[in-house]
């Protein structure tokens with residue numbers, strides 16, 4: 001049986017017509033706002049890089065870097081050469097096209113004179129694909145470091161299949177090659193994608209040595225000018241960041257070293273924040289959890305936050321309605 005309210009609703013004529021009459025005016029208002037000085041639009045320009053394509057490239061590169069782990073079809077000795085050749089040849093053009101789009105965008109948009117975006121796009125894509133064997137080698141050191149440092153990891157394969165840390169580091173290592181080649185947009189699209197799926201934010205401009213491990217990873221931030229040596233391990237919630245940034249910091253500090261340097265064999269535990277471009281954490285140091293550091297520490301230093309004083313008493317829950325926290 002229909003309720004009265006439902007009956008009324010069903011017999012009511014559609015209200016959309018009256019409201020739809022407003023669409024031309026709404027459209028005009030949006031167009032006028034696009035013409036306002038200082039408004040952001042992207043009209044009449046060369047094709048822009050596609051975020052969706054770049055994300056698919058990331059996943060395709062992950063399959064090439066760790067063959068067999070992320071493919072639906074199994075790889076074996078008879079099809080390996082064919083499958084790798086096939087994906088390199090397909091990916092090569094897609095990658096080059098995306099690089100060309102992003103270079104062209106900057107040429108047109110910012111009047112940067114250029115006559116060879118297309119050539120440069122193919123050259124950079126070639127460099128990236130040539131770097132894959134090296135990427136595979138360095139990522140193997142990262143997987144080994146994660147396994148060696150984590151009793152919860154039951155195998156190297158488990159790390160490759162499932163650890164957000166290794167995914168974020170793999171994407172960082174790819175993006176860093178493009179960043180060093182001064183490809184606009186794509187490195188950040190890649191690293192912010194990894195950030196969005198792992199909670200780990202590694203700027204592609206950071207410099208990170210081999211055997212880098214991020215355990216758990218959620219909330220890790222590694223700033224653009226951070227330098228990290230070899231065999232460094234960090235945990236969730238670690239920030240390697242800049243000191244306070246004034247409102248005009250964007251223009252004043254762009255390109256300057258703002259983030260710390262972490263030397264070889266350092267461990268930084270969860271929730272720690274280390275800030276400043278001149279801050280150096282000396283080799284083999286261990287920085288405990290929840291430390292706030294804005295100054296350098298010499299090699300072989302242990303830095304710990306003294307635990308706040310806790311008091312322990314019998315629980316107030318027994319026989320009481322409210323808790324007594326005084």
Ligand SMILES: CC(=O)OC[C@H](N)C(=O)O
Pocket residue numbers: 221222223224240241242243245258259
């Ligand atoms: C990580 C960090 O400090 O970020 C702050 C700012 N984006 C910068 O790069 O300086």
